Amino acid sequence: IYTGVYADGVNQANRRKSRHEQSFVAPEWGWAWPMNRRILYNRASADPEGRPWSERKAYVWWDADAQQWTGEDVPDFEKTKPPSYRAPAGADGVEAIEGIDPFIMQGDGKGALYAPQGLVDGPMPTHYEPVESPFRNQLYGQQANPTRVEYRRDDNPMNPAPPEEHVDVFPFVFTTSRLTEHHTAGGMSRYLEHLAELQPEMFVEVSPALAAERGLEHMGWCHVVTARSVVEGRVLVTERLRPLKVEGRTVHQVWMPYHWGSGGLVKGDSANDLFGITLDPNVLIQESKVGTCDVQPGRRPTGAAMRQYVEEYTSRAGVTDAEYPPIVTVSDDIVTASEDTGTQEEEDDE
Structure with missing residues (x-):
């Protein structure tokens, strides 16, 4: 992924030209892989004829005199393919992308809200709640993605979510992300002294509100529990994680970095132990980067006591090895109405 970073014998990533000495795109401040392009699909900033939609916001455009795409950024399009190009019959690959089609990573070069093929959960976009959520889907009756990929194993239980009961056992929402000082799960950066x-x-x-509710002390210890595991860490109380008001009630957010593990100069519990595994149905990316949890003050138990502690939570939540959240969560009335409509349509067709 570093291809091009030393183009022209210069460390492109180390460039720091002032914004007063270059365009608003700032192409000479740092570097973007692989061609220093700052906005993908930027052909869309010009109309079908290749003219900027807005002269004030002109970004890339077709230069008829030079017969090429140019602009403030590196054009994300075949440089010499004119807006007038139309694909010949039977064309495929790059040749099938016409001069008016900006979305070059799509087979037809077009963006779409309606995707009749290629998406398991298409053809229209919609909102699903995460598999673990403290709230009912407010858009319609289906709670989570019914086409998600699940691994129904004893070591991969899921916290309850509406319309199931006992959602209050895991009342908070947690997520993870990274810190500047560490790399991915920390297997490399935890061994470097400075980092x-x-x-x-x-x-x-x-x-501060959650800290007060649970008796957490800044820089003290706390532990976070899900149906899979429990991890501990130091408490960091900040104003950044504001409580959310949803459906007339308050829900607290919890955030953790995922860079720690059992090896290195600095060690700690892995936040990834808290997550169950469910996958997006199209590209199989882990959908469960957000979940529900409980937070308690103090350090977690260890050994057999730790497993027993988690099992006490799963017992209260009604989570067993043999039960999993339902895939289809719309009400029986909606399902029945849908089936009746389908039957009527079949009769009409006959």
């Missing part, structure tokens, strides 16, 4: 010193411990970031 380990800058971020030495696993921590759990919470709001």
